[in-house]
Amino acid sequence: MEPSQKIQTGNVLSYLGRDYVVEGLLTYKVAGKVYRLARAVDGDTVLWVEPLTDELDDRVLLMTEVSDLDIATPPPSTISYRQAAFVPRWSGAATVEAVGNVGDRAAGTRDVWRYRAAGDVFVQIEAASPKPLVLYGESAHKGMIELLPGK
Numbered sequence: 001m002e003p004s005q006k007i008q009t010g011n012v013l014s015y016l017g018r019d020y021v022v023e024g025l026l027t028y029k030v031a032g033k034v035y036r037l038a039r040a041v042d043g044d045t046v047l048w049v050e051p052l053t054d055e056l057d058d059r060v061l062l063m064t065e066v067s068d069l070d071i072a073t074p075p076p077s078t079i080s081y082r083q084a085a086f087v088p089r090w091s092g093a094a095t096v097e098a099v100g101n102v103g104d105r106a107a108g109t110r111d112v113w114r115y116r117a118a119g120d121v122f123v124q125i126e127a128a129s130p131k132p133l134v135l136y137g138e139s140a141h142k143g144m145i146e147l148l149p150g151k
Contacts, residue, residue, distance in 0.1 A: 007038045007051045009100040010150025015062065015140070018042050021150070022049075024100035028112060030092040037063075039102050046103065048135055052142060060145055061122060063137030071134065073127045075113050081136070086115035086123050105133070 007013070011022040020040035028035040040047045050061035069081050079086040091113040098107040111127040124135040 007036070007049065007147065008150075011038075012148040012150060013038075013040045013047075013049060014146040014148065015047070015144065018045070020045075020047055022100075024098065024102035026102055026105065027097040027099075028094040029097075030090065030094045030112060033090070039100075048137070058142050059120065059139035060142055061137060061139050063122065063124060063135040066134050066136045069123070069134045069136070071125060071132055073111060073113075073125065073132050075115075075125050075132075079115055079123060081117075081123060082121075084117035084119065084121055086117045086121075089114045089116045089122070 007022055007025065009022055009024060013020045013022060020042045022038050022040050024039040026037045026039070028037070036051060038049045038051065040049050046064065048063045048065070050063075052058075052060060069079075071079065077088065092111070093109060094112045095109050096105075096107055098105065113125045115123040115125075117123075120139045122135075122137055122139070126133040126135075
């Protein structure tokens with residue numbers, strides 16, 4: 001995947017021998033910055049993919065929703081999860097825009113926290129009802145991912 005490639009609905013994302021169809025996109029606007037997550041699906045498996053942001057970026061963030069991290073919002077200053085200690089990377093009230101099929105997530109405003117741990121692993125927490133939404137994942141080198149145009 002190259003920085004010049006823009007993820008769009010209908011694209012096919014190939015990663016670790018599996019092909020995922022990009023069904024939807026979420027755009028988060030937090031404290032003057034923009035973060036995008038693409039919902040890529042292969043059967044029952046859903047990846048949330050944060051694409052490259054510029055020419056200097058060489059890592060793509062890949063996350064899945066997890067239910068085994070019991071956490072309240074706002075989350076604590078550090079999180080211990082899967083034998084790693086996560087510290088805050090960014091947070092704030094986000095305005096979220098949705099395009100296409102984004103599952104049970106919707107556009108609107110909500111608080112979001114992104115944490116990082118050694119080994120380039122991440123946790124993202126979003127305030128939701130009845131419990132927070134939690135994504136967990138890691139970054140992968142852009143060369144491990146191929147983005148193909150959809151049909």
